[in-house]
Amino acid sequence: MKRVKIVAGLLWAFIGLIVIIILFPGLNSFSSSLSRAPFMKLNPRYTGGAVSKQLISERCTLDVRVPVFNGFLKERNTGFVQLDWRGTLPDKICDSIDYDEDGVKDFCIAIDRTEMKTTFESYNVQAKNIIISTPTSYGWAVRIGLLKVPKSKLP
Amino acid sequence: MDNILTIVGMQKSFGKSLLYSLPMFLISFMFLTGGRPDFSNPASGIALMVVFLFVNLLYFLMHYTGKTDRFRAVLFIIFALSLSYTLIHNMLxxxxxxxxxxxxxxxxxIPFCHLVxxxxxxxxxxxxxxxxxGSIIGGFANISAMVVLWLGATLVLGRGFCSWGCFYGGWDDGFSRVRKRRAIKQISDLWKWMPFAVLLMVMLTAALxxxxxxxxxxxxxxxxxxxxQVTSVESATKAGIFLSLFGGLVVVLPVMTRKRTQCSFLCPLGAISSLSNKITPFTVKIDKTACTECYKCVEVCPLFALSKEGIKEGEVSLFCSKCGxxxxxxxxxxxxxxxxxxxxGTMKNFSRNLFLFVSFLFMAVFSSGPIINTLQGVLKLIF
Structure with missing residues (x-):
């Protein structure tokens, strides 16, 4: 038994040696394999969610993303919708958005890029406030806070 | 006779030390240069060769003197400083x-680090x-690469990652060596369980x-x-907490206690790595027949991994980071x-040689990038 333990210990130590030796040369290959694992994708709270529709104008596009309400075990009552303006943006942006695609505008957002000022007007009780409005490397991004209201309580 | 044999240290002759250092010399040369050192940019070529020779000198000295920790700590501390320099330089x-x-x-x-x-x-x-x-793959400090590196190192070294791979550990390790004597001598070793509480708290709060x-x-x-960026009361509070904890746990307490207090009392990753110590191939062992129970080891252990009761039982706790x-x-x-x-008490030299090769190779390759970057920056400043 003692001899078996010694042999197993030595074998385990040599496997350890091999793991460390191949770890760095194989890092790109191992990490790209790991990146394909089902859990290796960024949470929508960080990416902003998938793009639900794209509004294209002459010099820029506006990506309206899927509203994000995700929580740990179940969806939350509060969330956000992210809007990304890309391309050559005018100094003043003003867009009315129908984020839930019910054919009715939910809010209007106006951005003055020179003054770095964003104003928000809600037409829907579920669209609450501006969480983030910031210039980005690709243009401008805004997150609007959302509140889930049961359909029975909607006006 | 047994006692005489055990008192003989781990130091080797000059030639034998060179021979033992040769595999590290060759393999680190391959890993650092890809087999073809590039001198088209003189600053980067010089920095690469200086780091390569320095790292191998430290490894040689580990064999020649038979001492581990003092040479490990040199590279470990330089790693921490140069990683911070590289990150800050990159961000600026x-x-x-x-x-x-x-x-x-x-x-x-945002660059990813293993503490996440x-x-x-x-x-x-x-x-x-x-x-x-952060970035799942590609770009600076991506998530997949850091997870693979941590997993590989933790599987083999266990909590040894905290002394041979963590690019933050060198900060409190360094400060714990500033004073020759401890100003605070009595610390309850119950505090060493604190990282498990922090681990539980951050896992739950992060999930929720x-x-x-x-x-x-x-x-x-x-x-x-x-x-x-400090733009609100909340972000100012966070900045205050970061600075206070750094000042307290990474600078002041290590200086006063000669212990790595951040690693011992706060780090949640250290708690997970401790658990992996149960399965790793390399351990620290106590030969009870040679031990005279002087407890010098208990006094110097920077992570509260040794206790008098443990020494009597011949046991090293799971908090051991194998720093040496x-x-x-x-x-x-x-x-x-x-x-x-x-x-x-058996195969001491063989075990040490194998462990040193594995752990030092990991640290040498992992640390070489930031150290080369830092040295390049210093060379650019001088010339």
């Missing part, structure tokens, strides 16, 4: 600031997603909020890497690196 070049802003978060451009790993686990299992605004709460609120190393400080301090060489399954 890209963002003109040490702080990141909302756009960096929205564009998922404990907070990733529950959300990855339940939401099938990663709760960190889907944010890496340790990074957002507690991490002391934000003070020497990057932090959220106790091994260097033991006058009878009763405490030594070992391999799981092999009885204490």
């Amino acid at each position: 070049e890209v963002r003109k600031s040490m702080s990141f802003n909302q756009a960096d978060i929205l564009e998922c451009k 790993i404990p907070m990733m686990l529950l959300p990855a299992a339940f939401t099938k997603s990663i709760i960190f605004p 909020s889907l944010t890496p709460t340790y990074c957002s609120w507690i991490c002391p190393f934000k003070a020497v890497t990057e932090f959220e 400080k106790c091994i260097d301090a033991c006058p009878k060489k009763a405490i030594h690196y070992g391999i799981r399954g092999i009885p204490a």
